[in-house]
Every structure is written in C-alpha cells, then in structure tokens.
Amino acid sequence: MSITMEELRKQFHEQLQQANAADAFEELRVRYLGKKGEVTGLLKQMGAIAPEMRKDYGAKVNALKEEVESSIKKRIEEAHAKELEMKIAATERYDLSLPSTLSEGSYHPITLVQREVEQIFASMGFTIEDYDEIVDDYHCFEALNIPKHHPARDMQDTYYLSNGQLLKTHTSAAQNAIMKKYGAPLRAIFPGRCFRNESTDACHENTFFQMEGIMIDENISISNLIYFMKTMLSEVFQRDVKVRLRPGFFPFVEPGFELDISCAICGGKGCPSCKNSGWLELCPCGMIHPNVLKAGGIDTDKYTGFAFGLGLTRLAMMKYGIKDIRDLNSGNLKSLDQFVK
Numbered sequence: 571m572s573i574t575m576e577e578l579r580k581q582f583h584e585q586l587q588q589a590n591a592a593d594a595f596e597e598l599r600v601r602y603l604g605k606k607g608e609v610t611g612l613l614k615q616m617g618a619i620a621p622e623m624r625k626d627y628g629a630k631v632n633a634l635k636e637e638v639e640s641s642i643k644k645r646i647e648e649a650h651a652k653e654l655e656m657k658i659a660a661t662e663r664y665d666l667s668l669p670s671t672l673s674e675g676s677y678h679p680i681t682l683v684q685r686e687v688e689q690i691f692a693s694m695g696f697t698i699e700d701y702d703e704i705v706d707d708y709h710c711f712e713a714l715n716i717p718k719h720h721p722a723r724d725m726q727d728t729y730y731l732s733n734g735q736l737l738k739t740h741t742s743a744a745q746n747a748i749m750k751k752y753g754a755p756l757r758a759i760f761p762g763r764c765f766r767n768e769s770t771d772a773c774h775e776n777t778f779f780q781m782e783g784i785m786i787d788e789n790i791s792i793s794n795l796i797y798f799m800k801t802m803l804s805e806v807f808q809r810d811v812k813v814r815l816r817p818g819f820f821p822f823v824e825p826g827f828e829l830d831i832s833c834a835i836c837g838g839k840g841c842p843s844c845k846n847s848g849w850l851e852l853c854p855c856g857m858i859h860p861n862v863l864k865a866g867g868i869d870t871d872k873y874t875g876f877a878f879g880l881g882l883t884r885l886a887m888m889k890y891g892i893k894d895i896r897d898l899n900s901g902n903l904k905s906l907d908q909f910v911k
C-alpha cells in the first residue's frame with residue numbers, strides 16, 4: 571500500500587509541476603482531495619486495513635493529504651505573485667534604458683502632470699499662482715502657526731542661507747502672501763519646487779515638487795475639500811477614484827487629514843505597491859487654521875477654507891510608474907519621449 575502512496579505522491583508532484591493556471595490547480599485539488607479524489611480514496615480504504623496497521627496507515631495518508639493541500643496552495647500563491655508582477659510591469663511605461671527617438675526636447679514628466687492638474691483646477695475657477703523658492707522664516711513657518719522652536723519644524727529640516735532666508739520646505743509657504751494679495755473669497759493653486767534636508771533613496775529626494783491649493787469662502791467645509799480632490803484625481807487617473815481621509819497633524823490646518831486614494835494597480839484589493847492595504851497615501855490636507863487665516867488678513871467670523879498640499883512628484887511617479895524618485899532630478903531622462911502625449 572505504501573508503494574501506491576509513494577507513486578501517488580510522485581504522480582501528484584509531476585502533475586502540479588505542469589499545472590500553471592488557476593483552473594489547472596483546482597482540477598488537481600479535485601482529482602486528489604475531492605470526494606472521489608485519489609487521496610480521499612486512500613482514506614476510505616482505512617476499514618480494509620488490518621487494525622494494527624491502521625494508525626500508521628492513517629498517519630501516512632493524512633501527511634500526504636496535507637502535503638497535497640499545502641503544495642497546491644503554495645503554487646497558487648506563486649502564480650498570484652507572478653501575475654501581479656506582470657501586471658505591475660505592464661503598467662510601467664517608463665524604461666530608462668530605451669534610447670531616445672526625439673530629435674528635439676520634450677516636457678519633463680512633472681511639468682506634464684503639473685499642467686494637467688493646473689488645467690483641471692483652472693476649469694473649476696482656481697487661479698494659478700507662482701511663488702519664490704527662497705523665502706523667509708515668517709512665510710515658511712510662523713505665518714503657518716508654526717512658531718520658532720515648535721517640534722513640527724523637525725519634520726521640515728531645510729537649507730538656510732547666510733542671510734537668514736531659507737529654501738522653502740513646502741508650497742504652504744505661499745499661503746500668507748496669496749491671502750494678502752487677493753483676500754477672500756479665494757480659490758488658488760500654487761505649484762512649486764520644495765527642498766528638505768533629507769537623505770535620499772528611491773522614495774526621498776531633497777528637491778521635489780508640490781502643488782498647494784486653497785479655497786476660502788463662506789460656508790466652506792470638509793465636503794467641499796473631498797469633492798474637489800475627488801474630481802481632480804478622477805480626471806488625472808481617468809477613472810472614478812475612491813478617496814478616504816485619515817487624521818493627520820499639521821499646525822496650519824484644523825482638523826488635518828491625510829488623503830488616501832484607492833490603489834490603481836490592484837483596484838483596492840491589496841498588492842505590494844500599496845503595502846497590501848488597498849490605499850495609497852497621496853495628499854495631506856485640512857481646514858485652514860483660524861490663526862493662519864487671521865495672519866493672511868481674512869475675516870474668520872465670515873470665512874472658512876480648506877488647503878491641500880498635493881505631492882506633484884509623487885503623482886508623476888504614480889502616473890508614469892517611475893520607481894526611483896532620483897531619476898526625476900538626475901538629468902538622465904534619456905527617454906523623455908516616453909512622456910510626450
């Protein structure tokens with residue numbers, strides 16, 4: 571009997587080796603473990619086994635059963651992982667090793683994404699503002715409810731110039747000037763290059779792009795914020811994007827949130843790109859803190875507003891499947907033509 575079992579095990583592994591699709595795995599499972607399956611058949615023969623051999627026989631059949639089960643499960647998992655890898659590879663249109671076929675230059679992927687988002691917000695009545703890269707402490711921090719020595723400054727370590735000015739760490743640095751320039755009601759976006767003293771890796775750079783947006787008017791609430799973000803992201807990704815808000819702390823918003831979008835690669839089921847959560851963190855945002863509105867000369871009895879700080883670099887990486895953030899500043903974008911629309 572044990573020879574038959576050995577043969578069966580061998581036969582199973584040979585067949586499993588050849589199977590490579592979901593239905594083939596299921597077929598094997600039924601063939602061996604189903605009601606009329608081969609291993610089930612061995613279990614059914616138990617009664618015919620001499621009583622003193624039964625224990626040993628039962629243990630062997632059960633071990634075989636477990637082996638069949640776990641081997642099929644392992645192959646299914648391997649096949650899933652492979653399928654996912656192929657899917658991710660297929661969404662990647664970006665390959666640095668391709669030679670360029672362009673005879674002239676083209677736009678940088680961040681410029682392309684920036685323009686696209688600008689157009690969407692312009693169509694919703696937002697003005698597009700430009701702002702300095704070198705700013706002072708007041709605009710970058712103090713006007714944003716981040717006094718000197720506030721621990722929140724630790725998150726945004728930056729480069730100071732000898733005259734006391736600094737390279738702006740976030741586009742929020744323009745909020746105060748823009749509020750003072752236009753007053754309320756106000757709808758504005760302001761893209762810009764930001765700098766932080768970071769050690770760099772595939773996900774971190776000391777120079778990156780953000781796009782800030784603010785909307786100030788009577789009766790502005792979180793629902794307005796969600797509506798504008800959802801509309802903009804659905805346009806950018808050309809599909810209905812689900813969003814969710816989690817609490818997030820920034821001294822210049824109250825309440826503050828982190829906005830996540832459903833992962834485009836797995837459709838929200840969970841995959842390596844979204845660390846199996848089904849969500850990707852995209853954009854911090856919140857209701858503008860009254861202290862910030864006041865510093866900008868806005869009447870807080872009459873007006874409220876929301877602000878968001880969209881990571882443009884991050885958005886470009888997601889949109890074009892760029893895995894290493896450093897490629898964007900490397901001057902080595904040999905294949906810019908891959909982004910030409």
Ligand code: PHE
Nearest residue numbers: 740742820854855877878879
């Ligand atoms: N300026 C913040 C940052 O860069 C992001 C942010 C912008 C958060 C607007 C809330 C509102 O970390």
